[in-house]
Amino acid sequence: MEERRVWDETQLRKYDVPLVYVPKYRYDDPKVQELISANKPVIITGSELVASALNWDVDYLKEHMNNSNCTVIFSKNHKFKYFDDKSVRPDVKAKFVPPTRKVGMKMAEFAKRLREWKKGDERLYLQQMLNNTVGPGIVHDFLRFHWDWINSLQKNMSWGPLTSNLLLIAMEGNVTPCHYDEQQNLFAQIRGFKRFIMFPPEQFECLYPYPVYHPHDRQSQVDFERPDYMKFPKFKGAVGHEAVIGPGDVLYIPIYWWHHVESLMRGGYTVSVNFWYKAGPTEKIEYPLKGYQKVAIMRNVEKMLLEALHDPQELGPLLRALVLGRYT
Numbered sequence: 001m002e003e004r005r006v007w008d009e010t011q012l013r014k015y016d017v018p019l020v021y022v023p024k025y026r027y028d029d030p031k032v033q034e035l036i037s038a039n040k041p042v043i044i045t046g047s048e049l050v051a052s053a054l055n056w057d058v059d060y061l062k063e064h065m066n067n068s069n070c071t072v073i074f075s076k077n078h079k080f081k082y083f084d085d086k087s088v089r090p091d092v093k094a095k096f097v098p099p100t101r102k103v104g105m106k107m108a109e110f111a112k113r114l115r116e117w118k119k120g121d122e123r124l125y126l127q128q129m130l131n132n133t134v135g136p137g138i139v140h141d142f143l144r145f146h147w148d149w150i151n152s153l154q155k156n157m158s159w160g161p162l163t164s165n166l167l168l169i170a171m172e173g174n175v176t177p178c179h180y181d182e183q184q185n186l187f188a189q190i191r192g193f194k195r196f197i198m199f200p201p202e203q204f205e206c207l208y209p210y211p212v213y214h215p216h217d218r219q220s221q222v223d224f225e226r227p228d229y230m231k232f233p234k235f236k237g238a239v240g241h242e243a244v245i246g247p248g249d250v251l252y253i254p255i256y257w258w259h260h261v262e263s264l265m266r267g268g269y270t271v272s273v274n275f276w277y278k279a280g281p282t283e284k285i286e287y288p289l290k291g292y293q294k295v296a297i298m299r300n301v302e303k304m305l306l307e308a309l310h311d312p313q314e315l316g317p318l319l320r321a322l323v324l325g326r327y328t
């Protein structure tokens with residue numbers, strides 16, 4: 001029978017970044033646990049992890065989510081660059097211009113705005129933590145996730161506790177720009193197709209994260225659509241790992257790995273649920289240190305220096321004085 005064309009390359013945004021493919025294996029293939037324990041990304045098929053949610057579309061969700069508000073992000077363009085301005089200092093927050101705005105909204109209203117959306121309108125992205133207030137129908141589906149598979153994985157990998165599940169409903173073409181998280185992530189795709197471009201923590205120097213104290217902490221400063229090679233010359237050396245996932249697929253996003261995420265253009269809205277786990281306890285430290293351990297050390301140095309110097313403007317000059325002519 002003719003191969004069902006589900007998506008094609010014209011639905012992927014074009015970036016000036018060389019890409020290699022993320023491998024794909026069935027959930028019971030030993031390669032899956034081998035790659036996850038090596039903190040390498042892998043697409044996992046056939047897990048049935050969220051089989052009980054494969055019917056989650058906005059009409060079903062608005063019927064079964066009780067009338068609690070969901071967090072919906074509005075953006076004037078297709079990019080939804082995450083920021084956290086709660087934890088930043090008043091002087092830093094005063095200078096910061098948020099690129100998006102957050103609104104609380106019922107699922108029914110979100111569904112209506114999705115249907116009625118016209119070119120030129122602000123784009124929407126629903127990002128809501130799944131908790132017990134989302135309503136009995138959803139909780140019922142949630143309880144029927146394939147927990148024994150994912151719990152055994154969590155145990156075998158000696159990960160920490162499951163911290164949260166984020167329900168993500170994105171308009172086609174939405175982009176979450178490149179960032180890293182400090183948690184292990186099993187990302188389950190329910191509706192539509194999502195494309196990930198991921199980079200190992202070792203490519204830290206190619207992706208130029210914002211300062212730790214900035215609201216865009218953990219996000220890359222590089223605009224993938226218009227890279228500023230003068231400011232970020234090493235971005236030329238970045239090599240991405242690409243994965244496109246569809247309904248029923250689960251993508252393992254290793255802790256500290258950078259990831260750019262997009263919902264395929266002209267693919268309809270997408271529905272996903274992620275599973276974030278705290279890192280496991282670090283057993284014996286082995287040398288040389290791994291890339292992600294150096295990232296964690298750099299984060300601590302930045303935080304300690306900010307604490308000690310107090311004025312963020314003094315961090316650069318002090319670090320330059322420490323390094324230039326002495327360690328370079």
Ligand SMILES: O=C(O)C(=O)C[C@H](CCCc1ccccc1)C(=O)O
Nearest residue numbers: 082127168175176181185187261274
């Ligand atoms: O699952 C992940 O880690 C992703 O990045 C998925 C991403 C949306 C995440 C938004 C976000 C990023 C950081 C903190 C809180 C929320 C997408 O699918 O567009």
Ligand SMILES: [Zn+2]
Nearest residue numbers: 179180181259
């Ligand atoms: Zn993320």
